Amino acid sequence: MQKIGVFVCWCGSNIAATVDVRKLVEAAKHEPGVVYAADYQYMCSASGQQLIKDAVANYGLTGVVVCSCSPRMHEATFRKAAQSAGLNPYMLEIANIREHCSWIHKDVESATEKAVILMRAAVAKVNLNVSLTAGKSAVVKRALVIGGGIAGIQSALDIAEAGYNVDIVEKKPTIGGKMAQLDKTFPTLDCAACILTPKMVEAASDERIRIYSYSEVESVSGFVGNFTVKIRKKSRFVEEDLCTGCGLCAEKCPSRKTGNEFNLGMDKRGAVYIPFAQAVPKLAVIDPAACLHFKTGKCGLCAKNCQAKAINFDKKDEIVEEKYGAIVVATGFNPIDPSPFGELGYSRYPDVITSLELERIMNAAGPTGGVLLRPSDKAHPKKIVFVQCVGSRGLRGCDKPYCSKICCMYTAKHAMLIREKYPDTEVSVFYIDVRTPGKNFDEFYRRAVEQYGVHYIKGQVGKVAENAGKLVVHGSDLIMNEQVEIEADLVVLAVAIEPDESARKLATMLTASMDTNDFFTEAHPKLRPVESPTAGVFLSGVCQGPKDIPETVSQASAAAAKVVGLLSKDQLTCNPCVAHSDELLCNGCSACEKVCPYGAITYQDKEVNDHGKREVRRLAFVNEAVCQGCGACTVACPSGAMDLKGFTNRQIMAEVDAICR
Amino acid sequence: MQVEKFTPKIVAFCCNWCSYAGADLAGTGRMQYPENVKIIRVPCSCRVNPSFILRAFQRGADGVIICGCHPGDCHYTSGNYFARRRMTLLFGMLDFLGIERARTRVEWVSAAEGARFASVMNDFVQKVAALGPNRRLGDLRCRDSKEVEK
Numbered sequence: 001m002q003k004i005g006v007f008v009c010w011c012g013s014n015i016a017a018t019v020d021v022r023k024l025v026e027a028a029k030h031e032p033g034v035v036y037a038a039d040y041q042y043m044c045s046a047s048g049q050q051l052i053k054d055a056v057a058n059y060g061l062t063g064v065v066v067c068s069c070s071p072r073m074h075e076a077t078f079r080k081a082a083q084s085a086g087l088n089p090y091m092l093e094i095a096n097i098r099e100h101c102s103w104i105h106k107d108v109e110s111a112t113e114k115a116v117i118l119m120r121a122a123v124a125k126v127n128l129n130v131s132l133t134a135g136k137s138a139v140v141k142r143a144l145v146i147g148g149g150i151a152g153i154q155s156a157l158d159i160a161e162a163g164y165n166v167d168i169v170e171k172k173p174t175i176g177g178k179m180a181q182l183d184k185t186f187p188t189l190d191c192a193a194c195i196l197t198p199k200m201v202e203a204a205s206d207e208r209i210r211i212y213s214y215s216e217v218e219s220v221s222g223f224v225g226n227f228t229v230k231i232r233k234k235s236r237f238v239e240e241d242l243c244t245g246c247g248l249c250a251e252k253c254p255s256r257k258t259g260n261e262f263n264l265g266m267d268k269r270g271a272v273y274i275p276f277a278q279a280v281p282k283l284a285v286i287d288p289a290a291c292l293h294f295k296t297g298k299c300g301l302c303a304k305n306c307q308a309k310a311i312n313f314d315k316k317d318e319i320v321e322e323k324y325g326a327i328v329v330a331t332g333f334n335p336i337d338p339s340p341f342g343e344l345g346y347s348r349y350p351d352v353i354t355s356l357e358l359e360r361i362m363n364a365a366g367p368t369g370g371v372l373l374r375p376s377d378k379a380h381p382k383k384i385v386f387v388q389c390v391g392s393r394g395l396r397g398c399d400k401p402y403c404s405k406i407c408c409m410y411t412a413k414h415a416m417l418i419r420e421k422y423p424d425t426e427v428s429v430f431y432i433d434v435r436t437p438g439k440n441f442d443e444f445y446r447r448a449v450e451q452y453g454v455h456y457i458k459g460q461v462g463k464v465a466e467n468a469g470k471l472v473v474h475g476s477d478l479i480m481n482e483q484v485e486i487e488a489d490l491v492v493l494a495v496a497i498e499p500d501e502s503a504r505k506l507a508t509m510l511t512a513s514m515d516t517n518d519f520f521t522e523a524h525p526k527l528r529p530v531e532s533p534t535a536g537v538f539l540s541g542v543c544q545g546p547k548d549i550p551e552t553v554s555q556a557s558a559a560a561a562k563v564v565g566l567l568s569k570d571q572l573t574c575n576p577c578v579a580h581s582d583e584l585l586c587n588g589c590s591a592c593e594k595v596c597p598y599g600a601i602t603y604q605d606k607e608v609n610d611h612g613k614r615e616v617r618r619l620a621f622v623n624e625a626v627c628q629g630c631g632a633c634t635v636a637c638p639s640g641a642m643d644l645k646g647f648t649n650r651q652i653m654a655e656v657d658a659i660c661r
Numbered sequence: 662m663q664v665e666k667f668t669p670k671i672v673a674f675c676c677n678w679c680s681y682a683g684a685d686l687a688g689t690g691r692m693q694y695p696e697n698v699k700i701i702r703v704p705c706s707c708r709v710n711p712s713f714i715l716r717a718f719q720r721g722a723d724g725v726i727i728c729g730c731h732p733g734d735c736h737y738t739s740g741n742y743f744a745r746r747r748m749t750l751l752f753g754m755l756d757f758l759g760i761e762r763a764r765t766r767v768e769w770v771s772a773a774e775g776a777r778f779a780s781v782m783n784d785f786v787q788k789v790a791a792l793g794p795n796r797r798l799g800d801l802r803c804r805d806s807k808e809v810e811k
């Protein structure tokens with residue numbers, strides 16, 4: 001029989017004003033197992049906690065019930081107090097008589113009655129509590145960063161700087177991500193490559209950082225501190241340790257039909273190519289879909305010309321398996337394809353382009369060498385119209401409901417840069433709202449309007465049409481309250497950004513949750529913004545929500561700090577409230593294994609002694625370090641062998657009984 | 662004999678991560694709902710064994726509600742889907758036994774939906790109250806002797 005102490009908190013007047021605490025204490029004294037009951041003004045205060053400790057010592061308590069605020073608030077506090085009194089922390093339960101009683105009721109009599117019942121249920125539960133010990137698991141001191149854009153690079157650099165090993169897995173042949181494609185960055189207008197490429201080089205040369213480029217995560221198993229990840233190293237058909245990145249193969253390649261991804265298909269690349277001049281790692285890669293050798297079995301010009309003998313057409317994908325203590329997700333984003341917005345004519349008119357395409361056109365390393373030429377006839381556009389919020393903040397089928405956050409600022413940047421370089425160009429911007437909530441952002445936007453004379457029109461664009469060989473943008477001007485038509489040589493769409501398409505598959509592998517837009521969800525929207533709800537998985541950059549570069553970098557560093565905090569521990573304490581299978585009841589049917597979302601249940605043949613009968617049986621076995629304690633298996637088990645520690649069938653039944661008594 | 666106003670006994674199973682937190686938020690926001698709702702905390706809606714519900718009805722509960730995270734939001738990814746499927750089967754069977762559909766319910770309440778928690782409970786209590794006491798499954802042997810005498 002337990003010896004239970006019941007402690008009733010007044011919470012000042014928060015509880016005591018609605019619940020008759022004295023009555024509650026008296027009622028507690030009559031509950032089975034209760035040997036001591038008391039009330040106190042603030043149980044969570046140091047003296048309140050002392051009350052528990054003293055009672056444990058004086059009355060030899062084996063169990064404690066605290067009637068107070070929500071267990072989500074102070075369960076940990078009180079369990080620590082119990083522990084310091086020499087009690088197993090899991091011998092303590094909370095009756096939530098504040099959030100679930102005193103705060104939501106007004107009538108003292110009925111609220112007290114309810115509080116008594118809640119107390120009763122907690123006492124009934126504690127009568128069945130047993131000591132639980134949390135297991136320990138070792139922490140693998142290596143982190144994995146998935147995605148090699150600025151977010152992933154920054155996280156990796158910070159983790160490495162703290163002295164831990166870290167691997168970057170990037171699915172493209174080079175790290176750098178979207179930022180590598182940008183020309184200038186707002187609001188300082190410094191050149192993206194000049195600030196990014198040194199970081200790429202730094203990551204590549206740091207001995208603690210290993211870069212798996214052109215690689216993808218195949219599978220993830222394990223748990224915080226001990227993830228096992230399989231990585232597919234896609235074949236480049238080039239030996240990585242031989243290739244010097246000289247680029248001769250790319251020069252000699254006769255196939256010139258494939259759109260260059262780095263320039264968004266605005267120029268062509270060979271079947272063997274180096275993504276861009278500053279690529280890291282600077283290695284050639286063969287695109288088998290374009291390569292003549294793979295199509296016809298002939299050619300092989302690259303192999304003939306390669307002095308390093310690096311070309312290997314027979315190279316296969318390789319799967320490597322690594323162990324990690326923590327994982328950072330930094331999968332980033334893609335601009336959406338604006339073709340479904342037929343009225344804007346993106347797929348009809350070559351001179352309707354996206355902002356990222358404009359970014360490449362303005363970049364000195366881009367398809368036009370940095371000269372502003374429009375795609376159709378390579379002429380200088382004299383009239384440029386920007387259309388904001390294409391696919392953002394909309395409720396139509398292909399729209400994204402959210403604000404993509406970066407478009408207002410990059411459009412101001414583009415407009416400003418164009419007016420600066422080509423003062424004779426007329427620039428107009430159709431916008432719904434201009435959002436500039438960042439340091440020096442509004443000043444930047446105002447400069448575009450006031451100093452550079454960019455013409456901002458508040459209103460939406462109805463359609464882009466062609467009239468006598470000229471593009472005409474039809475829109476509304478909400479301020480002048482009129483319809484406007486503007487001729488344009490070039491139309492630039494500020495399209496929405498969406499999470500990378502790999503994110504959903506990855507979320508499933510990591511059992512990390514996502515919102516309806518496929519952005520990863522954080523553990524708490526305000527207080528834990530860089531952790532995913534899955535322990536050991538952290539979020540960095542746009543995979544969690546639209547962000548600009550400074551924000552991405554801060555989040556990346558924050559995620560790295562969390563990772564370092566985790567890796568600095570040698571061992572982690574596991575949650576002891578895990579599933580447990582009764583050997584004598586288990587019939588090895590696999591029902592539990594099928595519902596376990598973590599793969600925590602395995603089967604083993606084991607000899608059991610069933611009332612004197614010895615036999616070898618196939619039994620379910622729960623890996624306590626992997627089990628998260630959801631309890632799905634306990635219900636699936638047809639023989640009642642599975643139970644959940646801390647929330648056993650008997651405990652919950654006892655609560656039901658106490659409530660219905 | 663004086664007829665007392667019938668106040669149903671309601672047992673609410675709330676998952677720790679969403680609905681229990683939602684109930685806490687209802688409390689923090691001082692949103693009123695009837696005293697006869699008593700909450701039992703479970704780690705996830707999928708922890709709720711059909712036998713708990715049967716037991717509650719046998720012991721004289723008049724309504725049982727299970728609250729979990731919204732589909733797709735379960736802390737354990739898929740627990741609420743299990744709960745939904747299991748409860749669909751169970752509630753169908755209970756209906757067959759004479760425990761009306763309105764006495765059983767599954768609701769999704771997130772940690773941010775305090776107001777929704779309160780309104781769900783108000784609505785549920787009202788519907789159950791309208792049905793009167795659960796006489797069908799209430800097992801007399803399970804009840805207090807005092808109550809049997811009544």
Ligand code: FES
Nearest residue numbers: 676705729730735
């Ligand atoms: S944790 Fe809420 S339903 Fe699973």
